[in-house]
Amino acid sequence: MADDATGAGPAVGERIRRTREERGLSVRELASRAGLSAGxxxxxxxxxxxPxxxxxxxxxxxxxxxxxxFFxxxxxxxxxxxxxxxxxxxxSPHGGLTYTRLSPGSGRIEVLEGVLQPGASSSDEPWAHPSEECVVVTAGSLVVEVSGQTHRLGLGDSCYFDSRLPHRYLNDTAEPTRFTLAITPPSY
Structure with missing residues (x-):
């Protein structure tokens, strides 16, 4: 398995294909819109x-x-x-972040447990999606970056924000950080 692999498995590909077809998109159209190759x-x-x-x-x-x-x-x-x-x-790519689903994945809220390794971030650049998030630190400390502002959270601290604002999570410590994340509605 490649370093940037998710461990998604073949069922994920089938769900992507089914969703693409439901949206009436060809492989080439999806690839073009996603900035990926059709291959x-x-x-x-x-x-x-x-992936x-x-x-x-x-x-x-x-x-x-x-x-x-997809899962x-x-x-x-x-x-x-x-x-x-x-x-x-x-x-995540390079293995710096692991998400484990705590909710069934079929409801109106997604609950995840995240583990962010020392020096890692949830994404290379802040990104946005149409949801709301609440994160609670359960071990270590976490930097939450939202719209260019950073907020340091310690054990037991939480942060709620509108996910339509560009955001990401960072661990600038020498120890892994563990957190629980609730997202509603579930989104990309």
Missing amino acids: MISQVERGITD SLQTLRVIAKVLNTPLFD AAAEADDVAIIRADARMTIR
């Missing part, structure tokens, strides 16, 4: 290439669908139990 989209859809988190974000944005919908389970029951050993996990 890359085709390989992702066929499960040949394991990076950034690639999945771009595809999700073009398809106007929440990123984690969605079957229709949700009235009560969803997510066992600790069965949680879905994806890793």
Whole structure:
């Protein structure tokens, strides 16, 4: 598996293909809008290439669908139990960030546990998406950058913001940072 791979697996490619077709887009149209090659989209859809988190974000944005919908389970029951050993996990490029889904992925809120390695960030550049977020630090400290302003959070601190503002998370310490993140509605 490449260093920037997410561990997405072939089911993710199938969900991308299905969503693309539901939107009436060809592989070439999706590739053009996403700034990717048609070959890359085709390989992702066929499960040949394991896409990076950034690639999945771009595809999700073009398809106007929440990123984690690509990893969605079957229709949700009235009560969803997510066992600790069965949680879905994806890793960012270079492995600096890991997200583990705590919610079932079929509701109106996405709850994730994040682990940000020392010196890592959630993305190279701040980015925006149509949601609201609340992050709570559960171990270490976290820098939350929103619209160019930085906010340092310590253990137990939380931060709520409009995700339409460019943002990202940074760990400028020598220890891993662990946090819980709630996003509503789920988005790319």
